[in-house]
Every structure is written in C-alpha cells, then in structure tokens.
Amino acid sequence: MAAADVTPLPNGLEGDRTRWKYLDKVLDRPGPFTDPDSFVPGNHETLERAKVLVIGAGGLGCEILKNLALSGFKDIHVIDMDTIDVSNLNRQFLFRAADVGKYKAEVAAAFVEKRVKGVKITPYCGKIQDKDEEYYKQFAIIVCGLDSIEARRWINSMLVGMVDGNDPDSLKPLIDGGTEGFKGQARVIFPTMTSCIECQLDMHAPRAAVPLCTLATIPRQPQHCIEWAHIIAWEEERKDITLDTDDPEHITWLFQKALKRAEEFNIPGVTYSMTQGVVKNIIPAIASTNAIVAASCCNEAFKLLTNANPFLGFPGTDNYMMYTGDESVYTYTFEHQKKDDCPVCGEEALARPLEIDPEATLQDFIDSLAERPEAQLKTPSIRTTDKSLYLQSPADLERLTRPNLEKRMKDLTAEGEEMLVTDKAFPTMFKYVVVWKK
Amino acid sequence: MADLPPPVQGPTAKEKKYDRQLRLWGATGQMALENSHILLINSGPGVVGLETLKNLVLPGIGHFTIQDSQVVDETDLGVNFFLEEQHLGGFRAEHACNLLKELNPDVQGSFITEPLESWLTQPDSLKPYTLILAIAPVRPELLTQLQAHADQALAPLFYVHSVGFYSHFSVYLPPAFPIVDTHPSPETTTDLRLLKPWPELLEYAQQKTKNHENMAADDHGHIPYIAVLLHYLEEWKKEHNGEAPQNYKDKTAFRDLVKQATRTDNPEGGEENFEEAVSAVLRSLNPPEPSSTVKEIFKAPECVLIRENSAPFWVIAHAIGLFYTKYGVLPVPGAVPDMKARSADYIQLQNVYKSKARKDFAEVLESVRFLERNANRSTQIEDKDVEAFCKNAAHIKLVRGRPFHVVPAEGDLKWGSNAKSLVFLAWDKFTATHSLDGLAGAPRPPGSSEAELEADTEKVTGIALKLASDLTKQASYPVDQDDLDTVNSQIMELAQEIVRAGGGELHSIGALTGGIVSQEVIKVITEQYVPVDNTCVFDGVRSKSSVFRV
Numbered sequence: 001m002a003a004a005d006v007t008p009l010p011n012g013l014e015g016d017r018t019r020w021k022y023l024d025k026v027l028d029r030p031g032p033f034t035d036p037d038s039f040v041p042g043n044h045e046t047l048e049r050a051k052v053l054v055i056g057a058g059g060l061g062c063e064i065l066k067n068l069a070l071s072g073f074k075d076i077h078v079i080d081m082d083t084i085d086v087s088n089l090n091r092q093f094l095f096r097a098a099d100v101g102k103y104k105a106e107v108a109a110a111f112v113e114k115r116v117k118g119v120k121i122t123p124y125c126g127k128i129q130d131k132d133e134e135y136y137k138q139f140a141i142i143v144c145g146l147d148s149i150e151a152r153r154w155i156n157s158m159l160v161g162m163v164d165g166n167d168p169d170s171l172k173p174l175i176d177g178g179t180e181g182f183k184g185q186a187r188v189i190f191p192t193m194t195s196c197i198e199c200q201l202d203m204h205a206p207r208a209a210v211p212l213c214t215l216a217t218i219p220r221q222p223q224h225c226i227e228w229a230h231i232i233a234w235e236e237e238r239k240d241i242t243l244d245t246d247d248p249e250h251i252t253w254l255f256q257k258a259l260k261r262a263e264e265f266n267i268p269g270v271t272y273s274m275t276q277g278v279v280k281n282i283i284p285a286i287a288s289t290n291a292i293v294a295a296s297c298c299n300e301a302f303k304l305l306t307n308a309n310p311f312l313g314f315p316g317t318d319n320y321m322m323y324t325g326d327e328s329v330y331t332y333t334f335e336h337q338k339k340d341d342c343p344v345c346g347e348e349a350l351a352r353p354l355e356i357d358p359e360a361t362l363q364d365f366i367d368s369l370a371e372r373p374e375a376q377l378k379t380p381s382i383r384t385t386d387k388s389l390y391l392q393s394p395a396d397l398e399r400l401t402r403p404n405l406e407k408r409m410k411d412l413t414a415e416g417e418e419m420l421v422t423d424k425a426f427p428t429m430f431k432y433v434v435v436w437k438k
Numbered sequence: 439m440a441d442l443p444p445p446v447q448g449p450t451a452k453e454k455k456y457d458r459q460l461r462l463w464g465a466t467g468q469m470a471l472e473n474s475h476i477l478l479i480n481s482g483p484g485v486v487g488l489e490t491l492k493n494l495v496l497p498g499i500g501h502f503t504i505q506d507s508q509v510v511d512e513t514d515l516g517v518n519f520f521l522e523e524q525h526l527g528g529f530r531a532e533h534a535c536n537l538l539k540e541l542n543p544d545v546q547g548s549f550i551t552e553p554l555e556s557w558l559t560q561p562d563s564l565k566p567y568t569l570i571l572a573i574a575p576v577r578p579e580l581l582t583q584l585q586a587h588a589d590q591a592l593a594p595l596f597y598v599h600s601v602g603f604y605s606h607f608s609v610y611l612p613p614a615f616p617i618v619d620t621h622p623s624p625e626t627t628t629d630l631r632l633l634k635p636w637p638e639l640l641e642y643a644q645q646k647t648k649n650h651e652n653m654a655a656d657d658h659g660h661i662p663y664i665a666v667l668l669h670y671l672e673e674w675k676k677e678h679n680g681e682a683p684q685n686y687k688d689k690t691a692f693r694d695l696v697k698q699a700t701r702t703d704n705p706e707g708g709e710e711n712f713e714e715a716v717s718a719v720l721r722s723l724n725p726p727e728p729s730s731t732v733k734e735i736f737k738a739p740e741c742v743l744i745r746e747n748s749a750p751f752w753v754i755a756h757a758i759g760l761f762y763t764k765y766g767v768l769p770v771p772g773a774v775p776d777m778k779a780r781s782a783d784y785i786q787l788q789n790v791y792k793s794k795a796r797k798d799f800a801e802v803l804e805s806v807r808f809l810e811r812n813a814n815r816s817t818q819i820e821d822k823d824v825e826a827f828c829k830n831a832a833h834i835k836l837v838r839g840r841p842f843h844v845v846p847a848e849g850d851l852k853w854g855s856n857a858k859s860l861v862f863l864a865w866d867k868f869t870a871t872h873s874l875d876g877l878a879g880a881p882r883p884p885g886s887s888e889a890e891l892e893a894d895t896e897k898v899t900g901i902a903l904k905l906a907s908d909l910t911k912q913a914s915y916p917v918d919q920d921d922l923d924t925v926n927s928q929i930m931e932l933a934q935e936i937v938r939a940g941g942g943e944l945h946s947i948g949a950l951t952g953g954i955v956s957q958e959v960i961k962v963i964t965e966q967y968v969p970v971d972n973t974c975v976f977d978g979v980r981s982k983s984s985v986f987r988v
C-alpha cells in the first residue's frame with residue numbers, strides 16, 4: 001500500500017509532504033478558476049506561517065480548529081471564556097464526559113494538537129474584550145464561531161477601528177459563522193472595504209420582547225408565565241439571590257412559579273424544558289449544521305490565504321452564504337451591500353434619521369432601542385448636542401439623569417436635533433437625527 | 439415554597455445531553471435515530487464518510503458499521519481526523535471505528551475489513567442496515583448491487599463524492615417516502631379559517647365585539663384581532679351581496695375599513711389589536727384550500743386503495759381525503775397565534791379552535807377505524823398519530839424515491855439535469871476504467887499523477903461532453919445551440935477543476951459535505967423535515983449548492 005511518490009519519513013517531518021499529498025494537488029496546480037496573478041503554485045509557506053485566530057471553542061469552534069489543522073494551518077490561537085457543560089457533548093466532539101467543567105479553549109487546543117501532529121494551538125481562556133489592538137494585530141485572519149451577537153459586534157468594531165489606510169497589514173479579514181437548528185450562515189468581511197457585521201445587523205433581528213404589562217396582567221402563552229417568573233417573581237421574592245440559569249434549583253423554582261401562574265390563568269404548556277429554553281434563550285444546535293458552517297468558513301479562509309480558488313468577500317463579489325436544510329438543501333450566496341450610514345464602518349459625518357414618538361417617555365425610547373433591528377442596544381447612554389439625557393455610568397451621573405427617564409421625548413429634544421447613543425458593550429457611537437413619528 | 443406545586447423531576451441525563459437536538463426532532467425522532475443501524479461503505483481518501491458518521495454518532499444513532507478494506511497510510515493522516523500515527527499500517531475501518539465510538543458511549547460501532555466485492559457475495563450481508571452510505575469510487579457493478587438491495591429492502595441508499603472543491607451526492611429513497619412532520623416555517627402554518635368560520639367561532643366574534651362602539655378604551659383595545667376581523671367581514675358581506683373580499687383590490691379596501699375603525703383618541707394614539715388586524719388582512723383572508731401537493735397525495739394509488747398492509751400514512755391520508763371531499767377543507771389544525779388580548783378572552787378563543795380541531799380529528803379517527811376494519815388490518819393506528827397528521831395535514835409531503843444513474847450512463851437523463859452531475863458521472867466512468875497498477879488494481883481517479891494530468895483532463899472532459907451530446911440527441915425537444923455551448927464550456931471548466939484534485943479530498947469540503955449528508959440522513963431516519971430529492975452538488979469554489987432530480 002505504501003507505493004507513494006516519495007518515501008515516507010516518520011512523523012510527517014519537515015520537508016516531507018507525503019502526508020499533505022491531497023492538499024498539495026490544489027496548492028501546486030492552478031485550476032480553471034484560479035487567478036493567475038495571485039496564485040503561486042507550490043506555496044505552502046503562506047499557510048504554515050499564517051497566524052489564525054479562532055474566536056469560540058464551542059460547536060463551531062471545535063469544527064473550525066479541526067478543519068484549519070487539516071487544511072495546512074500550523075499556528076492557530078483560540079479564545080473562549082466558557083467551561084464545558086454536559087449539553088455540549090451532543091455536538092462539541094473534542095470534549096468527553098470527563099471534561100465537563102474544564103475550559104473549552106484548553107481542552108479543544110490540546111485535543112487537536114495531539115491528533116494532528118505539527119500544529120500549534122494556543123488557547124486563551126477569557127473574554128475577547130480582555131485583549132487589545134496589539135493582540136489582534138498579530139493575526140492574518142480571524143475566524144469567528146460565536147453564539148453571541150454582542151461578542152460579534154465587539155470584534156467587528158475592533159477590527160474596523162484598527163484599519164489604518166497607510167498600513168495594509170492593519171486590515172484583518174473576518175470570517176464569521178452562525179447556526180440555528182438546520183440553518184446557518186457563513187460570511188467574509190474585509191473591515192471598512194465590505195459590508196460589516198453592523199451593516200448586516202438587520203439580518204438577525206431580535207425576537208420582539210413581550211411588553212411588561214402583558215407579563216404582569218394579561219399572560220396568554222406559557223412563555224409569558226415563564227418570563228413573569230423570570231423577570232418579576234424572582235425580583236420580588238428572591239432579590240438577594242443572583243439568578244444562575246445553570247443552577248437546576250433556580251430553574252426548578254422558576255418552572256414551579258410559572259406553572260402555578262399558568263394554572264391561575266388556565267394556560268397549558270409550561271414545561272421544565274421550555275422554562276430552561278426561555279430563561280437561557282436556548283437556540284437548538286446540532287453537529288451537522290455546525291459542520292457545514294464551520295467548514296464553509298475554513299474553506300473560505302483557505303482560499304483567501306492561498307488563492308487556490310476565488311473566495312467570498314472580495315470587494316464587489318458575493319460575501320454571504322445562507323444555508324437552509326429544513327426543506328431539501330438550499331443555499332443563497334450573495335453580496336451584502338455595505339451601508340453608507342453604518343454606525344461602525346460608514347462615513348463618520350453621517351447621522352441616520354431616527355423616527356421617535358414625541359409622546360413616548362425616554363424610558364420607552366430606551367426600551368425600543370433594544371428591539372430596533374439596526375441598533376439592538378441594551379444599555380444605551382444618550383446625549384444630544386448640548387445635554388446628557390441619560391447616562392448609564394458613572395453612578396453619580398446616572399442618578400442625576402435618571403429623572404429624565406419619566407419625561408416625554410418632545411420635552412427633551414427637538415426635531416432635527418442630533419442624538420448620540422453609546423453603549424458600553426461596543427466601542428462605537430451611534431449618531432441619529434431626530435424625526436418625529438406622525 | 440408552601441404554595442408551590444410539589445417538586446418535579448428535572449430532566450434525565452439523556453435529556454440533558456441531547457437537549458439542543460430534542461428541541462428540533464423531539465423524543466420520537468430521537469427514538470428513530472437510536473433504533474437505526476447505519477452502514478458506511480468507505481473508499482477514496484475516506485474523509486466525507488467518516489465526517490458524516492461523526493455527525494450521526496454525536497446525536498446518538500443506535501449502531502454504525504464501517505466497511506473499508508484500505509490500510510492507513512501517511513496521506514490519511516493529513517486529511518482524516520479519525521486516524522492517528524500509531525494506526526499506520528492498520529485497517530482504516532477498525533481504527534476510525536474506535537475513535538468514532540469515543541464520541542458517544544451510547545453508540546455501538548462495528549467494522550468490516552473484507553473487500554466489498556467478496557463481502558457483498560455473502561447472503562444477507564446488507565440485511566442488518568437501516569440505511570447505507572456508499573462513498574465514491576464504488577465499482578459500477580457493485581453500486582448496481584447496492585441499488586438492487588435498496589430497491590428490494592426499501593433501505594435508503596446514499597452515494598457520495600467529495601473531490602477537491604466539489605462534492606456531490608444522490609439518494610435513493612423508497613418509491614413512496616411520505617412525511618407528516620415536515621416542520622413548516624411558522625409563518626406558513628397559521629390557518630384561521632376566517633373565510634370559513636364555524637358557528638362557535640362566529641358566536642365568539644359576536645360576543646367579543648358586541649356594542650363595541652360604546653366600549654371603554656381599554657376594553658376596545660383588547661378585543662382579539664380575530665374577533666375584529668370576523669366582525670368587519672360580516673359588515674363587509676352586508677354591503678357586498680354576502681361575499682367576502684375576493685381579490686387584492688377588495689382586500690385592500692377591506693383593510694382600509696378596519697384601519698378606519700381604529701380608535702386614535704386614546705393616550706397611545708392607536709390600538710395594537712387593530713394594528714394586528716390590519717396587518718393580518720392580506721395574509722389571512724385566503725380560502726383555506728389545500729396545496730396541489732396535498733391534493734396529489736389524495737390521488738396517489740396507495741391512497742386510493744387501502745389494503746391490509748398499507749402504511750399508516752396512507753390510511754390516515756385516505757381518511758383526511760374523505761374529510762376534504764365532504765367539507766372542501768382540511769381538518770382545523772387548532773393553533774392560534776399570540777395576539778393582544780386579555781388572558782381569559784384569549785384562552786376562550788384558543789378553546790374555540792381546539793374544540794373544533796378535536797371534533798375534526800374525531801371524525802377523521804372514525805374514518806380511520808372504519809378503513810382499518812374494512813381492510814382487515816390487525817393493528818390499530820395510534821390516536822396520537824392521527825392527531826398529529828390532522829394538525830399538519832396542510833403541510834404533508836410525499837417524496838417519490840428513484841434510483842440514480844450509475845455509469846455507464848444510459849437511458850433518459852433529463853436534459854439540463856446539470857452539467858455538474860455529468861462531470862461526476864464522467865469521473866466515475868474514468869475511475870472505473872483506470873487502475874493504479876494495471877489489471878484489477880485499486881481504481882485510479884483522474885489527475886492522480888503529474889505525468890497524466892493533461893491527458894486525464896482531456897479524457898474526463900471527453901466523457902462528460904459525450905454524455906451531454908447523447909442526452910441532447912435523446913431530448914424530446916430541440917436544444918438551443920447557445921444553451922449547449924454554455925453547458926459545454928461549463929463542463930470543460932468543471933472537468934478541469936475536478937481532475938486538478940487528483941481524486942484527493944480537501945478536509946473542509948469533506949467536512950462540509952459530511953454535514954449536509956448527515957442532515958439528510960437524520961431527516962430520512964426521523965421522517966421529519968423534507969429530504970433532498972434526489973441529487974445535490976456543492977460547489978466550494980463559489981460556495982453554492984444546487985439540487986436536482988436525476
């Protein structure tokens with residue numbers, strides 16, 4: 001069986017490429033779609049030298065690490081702050097029951113290093129926000145497999161902010177994947193050059209929140225009873241205990257509260273599993289979809305670095321692939337257009353018109369910012385050109401501006417006035433021009 | 439805690455581990471997976487097959503078996519995640535099986551290292567398997583044998599290629615593969631029957647809108663929008679000879695009527711329930727007519743004639759067909775979307791729909807029992823299966839499985855069936871007719887050596903172009919020359935790209951395709967969602983998939 005072209009050396013030593021025979025076919029030979037100006041046949045070094053950052057070591061992250069290691073990448077870094085939970089084991093294939101409780105990044109890195117010889121994987125068990133520009137600058141490419149939109153927006157604005165027109169090395173391509181059930185998407189972003197995560201925010205509109213008065217007075221759905229237990233009952237009865245959604249006793253308490261309320265209103269359908277789903281905002285996830293989306297991200301990363309074939313994200317071409325497996329198999333691959341008024345990558349001077357109900361209170365307006373598909377801000381601070389309407393911090397200023405929350409918008413600002421919204425979750429400022437809603 | 443109900447049993451260990459998937463396919467889907475035994479016939483670099491299995495072992499299929507007679511060599515280690523250095527020289531099937539088993543202690547794994555040719559000659563060798571995954575290259579005569587088995591045992595068969603930046607798979611499903619639980623998107627499932635209300639629903643609407651002109655603002659703002667629409671529909675009918683809005687123009691006029699009825703003199707300056715009513719007009723005022731897909735199922739021969747051994751699907755479908763013939767509508771599914779309303783009014787409305795759904799279900803169930811007696815069936819279909827069918831009757835699907843083409847390709851490939859699939863057929867034909875070391879050696883995929891790269895590209899292109907031209911000749915209608923030129927130049931590019939890979943797999947494309955194929959396997963085994971019918975190609979150059987029927 002060992003009738004290979006080259007005599008195999010032990011342990012895939014440097015210089016021996018037998019192990020990479022298949023990969024080398026597409027690295028050594030041009031194809032009909034390769035760009036002859038950018039493709040250099042036989043160039044393995046670019047891949048081996050490139051430092052890649054993987055954000056997330058969960059369902060997507062495990063797949064991404066495996067795929068990159070087996071695509072010829074040698075220097076991979078991975079960030080994840082989470083520890084392994086038993087509900088991860090149905091898809092996060094680098095973890096075993098004995099690993100529950102350990103850091104994902106560490107276990108995943110060690111596993112792939114052991115399995116694929118010659119690859120170096122450096123884990124960091126912490127938050128992406130712990131790291132600064134200097135850190136992100138060292139990478140050639142960043143691949144994201146996250147389940148949190150906040151973290152995506154943070155890294156996106158970090159990478160956009162890093163771009164320095166005089167330094168081509170400051171532009172870091174961002175490849176991002178996401179899944180939900182049988183659906184998912186993979187996208188490639190060239191910060192400041194092509195549509196960014198913030199430009200695409202309305203592709204992931206938040207679920208409309210149920211108004212508090214529905215929860216408090218007229219629940220109709222089992223979910224309303226659960227949210228009531230979560231937001232209102234806990235606050236009233238267990239204020240001193242911090243709710244831990246991973247603590248089964250806490251979930252059981254919420255479940256029983258919700259069940260009792262549901263019985264009062266004759267609402268059927270409250271279950272433990274639903275309680276957990278609503279409280280933790282659980283998104284269904286399976287190995288198959290993670291495999292598809294992660295591999296698509298890595299295929300793009302590989303093409304981008306080697307030019308072995310055209311990649312998604314080149315300015316003026318497709319940059320977004322949507323995948324749906326619920327009904328047959330369907331992909332929609334298209335170019336998402338950059339938005340001129342994007343608060344992160346758009347022209348700085350532009351302020352977006354924002355329709356505001358003049359009769360609404362500032363509190364109503366703040367609540368609405370969380371739900372606006374293009375904003376989705378949960379802890380906004382709001383200023384007009386000459387005064388602060390509401391500041392989340394420091395505490396003194398928060399106290400000082402708090403009375404404004406009760407006031408109506410028409411008494412706080414005026415049509416045509418510029419409004420600046422910041423949120424401590426993101427290093428960006430949102431600029432709006434007030435337009436009264438009729 | 440004294441006023442709380444007694445403590446409940448939390449989720450079981452299994453429910454915890456499988457929580458994220460049980461939210462998709464539920465306990466019945468999980469049970470189907472756990473009762474399955476999947477056979478992987480592995481060949482080539484072997485990535486796509488093992489990656490597919492990985493995605494099936496993790497969610498907990500019952501049992502898998504890998505047939506693979508190849509021995510682990512150095513190239514496996516650069517592309518395959520489920521093999522290690524210490525396995526060099528050992529059987530690929532054995533070591534991959536062991537590493538895959540580590541992923542989930544609840545799954546059993548076995549392996550067979552005997553070559554496919556001789557293993558298949560044993561009687562009943564394929565009998566234990568629920569579903570078969572065959573990875574290219576498989577010799578045409580063996581593939582034909584696998585198809586014959588799939589045909590006779592009604593066991594789904596997948597045939598998968600992963601070559602360089604492209605992949606391709608075909609699935610041979612049983613000739614009748616019906617699905618009840620298709621998981622339609624929530625936007626398409628609301629079925630309120632506003633144009634065919636039953637007396638209790640009308641009564642409810644009258645009760646909730648009685649004297650609405652004089653209602654207090656808070657009461658008026660809480661009339662459920664379904665009652666609002668039904669009320670104004672009755673008003674509209676009075677002005678329009680008893681007819682509901684018929685077309686787009688009528689509907690927009692009706693929408694304006696509802697809009698004008700919104701009160702704006704309240705502190706909010708509008709009413710949420712009326713907004714809901716207005717936005718529901720175009721969506722909800724459609725006659726509840728079943729889709730042509732569903733009506734075709736009623737006409738299927740298996741549905742028309744119920745026998746002693748008919749599958750439960752057909753018995754229930756026949757009963758629902760009878761219901762449709764009698765009333766012109768399907769049973770009411772019974773779900774009501776959330777809407778602005780007071781708790782008690784909403785629950786009451788839910789009950790109006792639920793009672794009707796229960797009544798319709800009872801009638802269907804009665805027909806089912808009658809059919810069962812008539813056909814002398816020995817076991818009763820469970821009530822809950824009939825109920826689930828009634829709930830999703832508007833969204834049932836029937837896939838007519840059929841064998842895919844095996845080279846040498848002959849017969850009636852449909853024109854335009856896709857240049858991509860022709861190139862894979864050409865690749866198969868080349869591989870079947872070339873071997874690594876002369877007679878009866880291992881199959882040699884095109885492009886495997888530098889010296890023959892150009893010659894191989896020419897050969898594969900030639901085979902694919904010939905297949906295309908044969909098809910053109912068979913086409914029952916004239917084929918446009920420009921179309922032909924486009925397809926031919928597409929074929930030439932694809933052939934070149936596919937030969938470039940030299941029969942090698944790229945790990946990412948193997949993993950991606952393993953993801954797609956495993957989704958399809960899960961759909962087929964759980965009989966939920968809608969599977970591919972019957973061929974899918976993934977193009978990793980452009981990141982696009984296409985699905986077509988061959």
Ligand SMILES: [Zn+2]
Pocket residue numbers: 195196197198199200338339342343344345346
């Ligand atoms: Zn942007």
